[in-house]
Amino acid sequence: MPEYLALRCGEIYVKRYTAINIGSNSSKVLVADCDELNDGLHLKKVFTDVVVTGIGKSVHETGRLTKEGIDSTVEAVAGFTDRAEQLKSDIIWLTATEAARTAENSDELKSEISNRTGFDLDIIPYTKESELAFSGVLSTGMMNGISPKEVMVVDSGGASTELIKSNGDTFEAKDMAVVSLKVGAATLTQELIAHDPPTREEAMKVCQHVNYLLDYASADLAGEDLKKIYGIGGAATTMAALKLGISDFDEESVNGTVMTLDECRELFDKVISLSLEERKYMKGMVNPARALTIPAGIAIFYQCMKVMGVNEVVVSTSGILEGMIIDMAKWKCV
Numbered sequence: 001m002p003e004y005l006a007l008r009c010g011e012i013y014v015k016r017y018t019a020i021n022i023g024s025n026s027s028k029v030l031v032a033d034c035d036e037l038n039d040g041l042h043l044k045k046v047f048t049d050v051v052v053t054g055i056g057k058s059v060h061e062t063g064r065l066t067k068e069g070i071d072s073t074v075e076a077v078a079g080f081t082d083r084a085e086q087l088k089s090d091i092i093w094l095t096a097t098e099a100a101r102t103a104e105n106s107d108e109l110k111s112e113i114s115n116r117t118g119f120d121l122d123i124i125p126y127t128k129e130s131e132l133a134f135s136g137v138l139s140t141g142m143m144n145g146i147s148p149k150e151v152m153v154v155d156s157g158g159a160s161t162e163l164i165k166s167n168g169d170t171f172e173a174k175d176m177a178v179v180s181l182k183v184g185a186a187t188l189t190q191e192l193i194a195h196d197p198p199t200r201e202e203a204m205k206v207c208q209h210v211n212y213l214l215d216y217a218s219a220d221l222a223g224e225d226l227k228k229i230y231g232i233g234g235a236a237t238t239m240a241a242l243k244l245g246i247s248d249f250d251e252e253s254v255n256g257t258v259m260t261l262d263e264c265r266e267l268f269d270k271v272i273s274l275s276l277e278e279r280k281y282m283k284g285m286v287n288p289a290r291a292l293t294i295p296a297g298i299a300i301f302y303q304c305m306k307v308m309g310v311n312e313v314v315v316s317t318s319g320i321l322e323g324m325i326i327d328m329a330k331w332k333c334v
Contacts, residue, residue, distance in 0.1 A: 106123060
């Protein structure tokens with residue numbers, strides 16, 4: 001447990017937790033109650049929100065977080081912590097991932113958040129990020145009855161994509177193999193897509209670049225036993241919403257949505273044929289801020305299925321935030 005969080009626990013019984021994660025493209029929050037019953041931990045979601053801030057959009061080019069990105073992220077996080085305290089959360093944990101890990105000025109972000117909210121920011125390594133993400137998916141019960149070697153979790157964010165798979169007989173951390181690809185929907189878009197709508201050549205370059213990186217990962221992660229990929233992150237849930245054609249995000253509907261290889265290819269062809277403004281108004285584009293990066297996001301999952309020899313992605317709405325809640329519940333601050 002991070003030392004500064006232990007100080008917040010004291011001797012009270014901790015039940016309500018808040019997880020805040022700053023990703024490369026968006027910041028998100030989950031407030032949840034977590035009870036430890038005989039059959040394990042049970043989460044009851046109280047409040048969720050996501051704000052697209054694009055904090056990592058220039059990190060690959062400049063090595064720095066932009067002032068605009070820092071400001072918008074701090075504003076979003078301040079709103080999250082205010083809401084969490086209004087809801088009387090017992091522990092609030094703030095984490096950041098790839099953009100903050102690689103930016104040379106991530107200390108500026110940490111300082112701004114601390115000054116504004118009074119909370120410290122925990123920049124976690126990709127191994128911890130992957131552990132939390134996998135734990136979040138596992139908590140849904142989606143993998144019940146499935147052999148650990150048969151599944152892979154693909155956590156695709158704005159600036160990185162983590163591929164997580166068990167090479168043993170359990171879902172425990174000791175059996176997990178993780179490959180972190182330095183590529184995400186936001187970075188691919190910024191580096192390889194210059195036209196609106198994207199040209200066919202740009203679309204091919206995106207797919208080829210992802211394929212090139214995945215070829216290295218497949219040696220460590222692919223196997224004859226692999227049968228299913230679970231997809232998490234904004235790109236995955238947006239794909240599901242577009243397939244369903246929903247006007248408002250409905251977690252119950254999106255969670256468990258299956259995207260086949262052919263469906264991903266058809267959706268990819270459709271989104272690259274549309275301008276940014278047209279994509280914003282697609283049926284199912286519940287968050288128009290994701291319209292810019294969704295072509296690259298779909299390409300990542302499509303290429304993952306092709307390279308790994310899997311025909312479908314099961315979309316999970318649970319990931320790192322739920323994993324953080326479970327982690328906090330295990331700290332036993334009582």
